[in-house]
Amino acid sequence: MPRERIMETARTVYRRYGYSPIDTPALEYLEILTGKGSEETDRQLYRFEDHGGRQVGMRFDLTVPLARFAAQHIGSLGVPFKRYHIAPVWRGENTQAGRYREFYQCDFDSIGTDSVVADIETALVIHDLLREIGIQRFTIKINNRQILSGLLEKLELSQLTVPVLRALDKLDKIGKAAVAEEMQATAGLTNEQANQVLKLADIAGSMSDVLDCISELVRGSPLGEQGADRLRQIVNALRTSGISEECYRIDVSVARGLDYYTGVIFETLLDDLPSIGSICSGGRYDNLAELYTKQHLPGIGASLGLDRLLAAMETLKLIAPTRTPAPVLVAFFDKERLADYLALARVIRSAGIGAELFPEPKKLGQQLKYADARGFQVAVIAGSQELDNGTCQVKDLANKSSVEVAWREHADGFLQAIRNVLANG
């Protein structure tokens, strides 16, 4: 149920901002997927030949299929095209355990606009989503890849963006010294150049200090200056939108593992469990769709990692105990009176209240044990005598009290008795 509740919340928040649902197939032609994410996603792809002899793969994220879909259909879709997609993705690993590498992502994206409005809305949606899920303490880390690109432009290292990014992405895990070493070993930077790039990791202070430092660092690079300016617009808008400043910060060392990002990027950490990693990530990918169409089709979006968030909420004890989706159990005793029990359940459901009819005429104790294990709130109990009278017991399973009410004629009192228990629960 917490999984369903979070998906439901995501749908509600996404729709409120004008994102429509779409669905793309789990399988894509292999060439659509390869070379789009990273060396790692290429390696982890589940791939096979289908019954028509075509090479296909299972999607490793929802962004690449969206870009393919948008590129193919943008003529009829029109822009801006805002969509959300809640679905599983697959990343195979050579593990011994029997667990498959399938996990759910809850994505939302805007296609076809370069506007900073889409960048800002992405941050607002991440914020609203986490708040409505019930997460109070989180930090959206915001960066713009143009900062690093601008810095590399200044250092005349633009062609090394990918290996530098990949090294920088390991900063949290292996630390500055090891990243500097990797930049020299795999990207061929000098020690001095690596230290220049790693200045990014030292930027700290108040929001305006950070913004000033960044502007200073990229001054002279048009790309870098544009990136710094956009970062400034985003944080200004978050501030004027009344988002608490504890919920976001600029972190120019955030790299994101995927190659396709070109502009702003987001990662979201739980303040009480940062070690689990980002639970909502995304960014701007202005060139991805161009791999499938000649049209310029910028995109931006983010993805809630449902399984990781659920694992974190479990650790943080933020998950409410499981409850059955129907709060009322109708106990069943007498096979000959099945029609009456069905009628009883139907009266409850007709009032919009979920009711489950126990399927076997077992002893009351066994049925109440089932009710407790499943988290039912109300048991409706009627033996043959009560069925003859058109009455039943409405039992509050939390405090064990019961009332006898009529249900067959004038069911109002019966339904009210159930509602009273549910209101207390």
Add this chain to the structure above:
Amino acid sequence: MPRERIMETARTVYRRYGYSPIDTPALEYLEILTGKGSEETDRQLYRFEDHGGRQVGMRFDLTVPLARFAAQHIGSLGVPFKRYHIAPVWRGENTQAGRYREFYQCDFDSIGTDSVVADIETALVIHDLLREIGIQRFTIKINNRQILSGLLEKLELSQLTVPVLRALDKLDKIGKAAVAEEMQATAGLTNEQANQVLKLADIAGSMSDVLDCISELVRGSPLGEQGADRLRQIVNALRTSGISEECYRIDVSVARGLDYYTGVIFETLLDDLPSIGSICSGGRYDNLAELYTKQHLPGIGASLGLDRLLAAMETLKLIAPTRTPAPVLVAFFDKERLADYLALARVIRSAGIGAELFPEPKKLGQQLKYADARGFQVAVIAGSQELDNGTCQVKDLANKSSVEVAWREHADGFLQAIRNVLANG
């Protein structure tokens, strides 16, 4: 949106009867899937070797994975275990077209009970689900495999159940004569035996005539008599539950293609488009889980075929025109006033009304064209002058009328103006 709305309806109805959501992985070990459905599902399986060298397949339905899951976890789950699952399944075919064979099923199942209550509830859920989706004219065809099994028992042909079933399953497509021929050619029945079996297809008349004919046909076979008795209980319960008799009928020629059914089976046809085939099918599969556990673990459930239903609804023009999930478009004109536009959108959303901010400062005509194409109901329009005054235009996009209202202070009138338009839409 119609797809989302149907899934939403399915979730609501399933929960009302006490089914809980679960999710099983798309990939299963190959041996879990093979030999469970039919020769056809075996042939159509998407299969490959994963990164750990294991043979895996993509599920071809949601029932087989559920049986595997229940067998594995029933100790901790307890019975009855009622669950629903809305997810894609895959059946590969050697087609030339670029379309993959992926489609959604909306399943609900009860595991761990032999009770006829579960059979009856399955029919009730199918009925309620279709009604709430908005389908008025449909027929649930009900059969029980025990009738055929009983008849074959009497004819001493029990070991030929599978080939006889497969022949019978083609009755609608190829007719009685061809089915009789197939029964002789592939199952080795005599002409006389084939005609005996095909008597099933001739049973007709009122509900009680049909029930009497069936009882007569299987008399002497305990299995057949049990099946006939259960059919009688089901239709009696549907009648006393007030389900219109136009919504269901007994059809003992219904076979269902899948091998795992053992008892009652359901198919649901649209009265106005029967040719599209069954849109909601299922039945009792009391032995399926025993392929994965020694425990007796009977099951029953049904599955709404979402993609087929959507195709049918499109043909029958039952699908409402697409509407954006957020009904209000906030037009955007002046980049310098972005904070004001963001605030305006936020006021609307805070009242629980979806609002999309157009991301580019384009001409009003272009923005209204977008609003029309996407099915927005309201446009909120404010230039710099109006923003200075804290006012805006609320435009009803259907009848083109506008009112000017204040939004920054005392937003009540503003929100009421929006609600008035939405109430008319």
